[in-house]
Amino acid sequence: MPLEDLATGQGAAEVAVDDDVPEQVRQTLADYLRIRVRECGDLDPAVAGAAEELVDFVLRGGKRIRPTFAWWGWRAGGGSALGSAATSMLRAASSLELIQAGALMHDDLIDDSATRRGSPTVHVRFSEFHRERDYAGDPRDFGRAAAVLLGDLALSWADDMLRSAGLESGAQARALGPWQAMRTEVLAGQYLDMLGQARADETPEAALRIDELKAASYTVQRPLEFGAEIAGADRATLGVLRRFGADIGVAFQLRDDLLGLFGDPEVTGKPAGDDLREGKRTLLVAEGMLRAKQRSAEGALTLLESSLGAAELTREGVQRVRDVLDGLGAVEAVEKRIGTLADSALAALHEAEMPEAAARALERLSVTVTDRDA
Numbered sequence: 001m002p003l004e005d006l007a008t009g010q011g012a013a014e015v016a017v018d019d020d021v022p023e024q025v026r027q028t029l030a031d032y033l034r035i036r037v038r039e040c041g042d043l044d045p046a047v048a049g050a051a052e053e054l055v056d057f058v059l060r061g062g063k064r065i066r067p068t069f070a071w072w073g074w075r076a077g078g079g080s081a082l083g084s085a086a087t088s089m090l091r092a093a094s095s096l097e098l099i100q101a102g103a104l105m106h107d108d109l110i111d112d113s114a115t116r117r118g119s120p121t122v123h124v125r126f127s128e129f130h131r132e133r134d135y136a137g138d139p140r141d142f143g144r145a146a147a148v149l150l151g152d153l154a155l156s157w158a159d160d161m162l163r164s165a166g167l168e169s170g171a172q173a174r175a176l177g178p179w180q181a182m183r184t185e186v187l188a189g190q191y192l193d194m195l196g197q198a199r200a201d202e203t204p205e206a207a208l209r210i211d212e213l214k215a216a217s218y219t220v221q222r223p224l225e226f227g228a229e230i231a232g233a234d235r236a237t238l239g240v241l242r243r244f245g246a247d248i249g250v251a252f253q254l255r256d257d258l259l260g261l262f263g264d265p266e267v268t269g270k271p272a273g274d275d276l277r278e279g280k281r282t283l284l285v286a287e288g289m290l291r292a293k294q295r296s297a298e299g300a301l302t303l304l305e306s307s308l309g310a311a312e313l314t315r316e317g318v319q320r321v322r323d324v325l326d327g328l329g330a331v332e333a334v335e336k337r338i339g340t341l342a343d344s345a346l347a348a349l350h351e352a353e354m355p356e357a358a359a360r361a362l363e364r365l366s367v368t369v370t371d372r373d374a
Contacts, residue, residue: 073227095161102154182222189214216249247345273318279309
């Protein structure tokens with residue numbers, strides 16, 4: 001199907017997106033990416049082969065959280081569940097998953113992560129590709145360069161997919177505000193994350209600011225706003241969705257931090273304790289350090305400080321950190337904050353007058369993203 005047919009909706013059957021947003025997003029991405037890979041094949045078979053790695057990365061896993069929130073922002077703003085406008089919205093929402101793919105490829109590169117979603121990261125896969133073929137040069141350099149380029153390609157295709165989604169001109173113009181803000185904010189959060197590690201900034205305030213930019217805005221708040229703006233939502237609805245998204249987004253990241261340390265790697269797809277090994281100052285760690293200082297618990301503080309950035313931290317070392325954070329009350333404090341944020345988000349949601357299907361879906365999503373095991 002040519003890209004112009006994707007934009008006009010030719011060949012697309014009307015489906016009940018509400019029933020399974022993630023699966024509809026996956027199918028939409030598969031259709032779009034099949035065309036883009038074919039275009040790459042016209043350039044060179046090797047380029048198509050690299051692009052297939054991007055497709056595999058996008059379609060292999062992921063919860064489709066951002067497109068799902070965008071879809072329900074659309075429905076909350078009065079957007080329809082079926083018809084050509086809904087089909088265009090689904091394509092626009094799906095483009096957010098390509099931003100996520102590019103961000104994850106680059107994030108894994110920055111953190112030098114070995115696995116993502118239970119499989120080798122892109123830079124590791126391309127390093128192995130180089131090594132297996134006995135190519136000239138350093139396999140690690142080749143892998144890193146490939147991850148940069150494929151991440152950039154994903155970001156470029158995200159723009160292309162949004163432009164070709166078939167939105168009417170007014171909706172497209174309204175979508176650009178949250179679209180542009182989201183991309184700037186996630187990069188700002190990533191930079192502050194790196195800077196916090198370099199500065200060894202251990203304050204809860206710094207950790208929360210990173211969560212607000214890198215998670216809340218990017219994962220929930222802006223996608224909701226994106227969908228609602230496309231629908232032409234009124235200011236009151238947009239305000240409620242922003243408040244709901246800000247609270248749920250931070251709660252989502254705090255749950256992610258807990259899973260990063262306490263989660264089962266077979267479920268999360270990443271080794272437990274990677275945030276510690278990478279030296280990330282999460283709110284969980286910041287709360288632990290603050291409590292250790294307040295109690296003059298020198299042994300606990302020394303353990304936390306020595307574990308941050310310890311690339312060779314063992315499973316036993318991770319368990320010691322878990323025990324210390326639990327004993328200091330940091331885990332309980334983060335759990336309590338998640339609950340408070342979720343309650344605040346739902347209170348905001350109940351203020352709004354929106355379609356019942358959207359309100360129920362957002363309530364369910366608030367539980368899904370804050371009370372999960374992966």
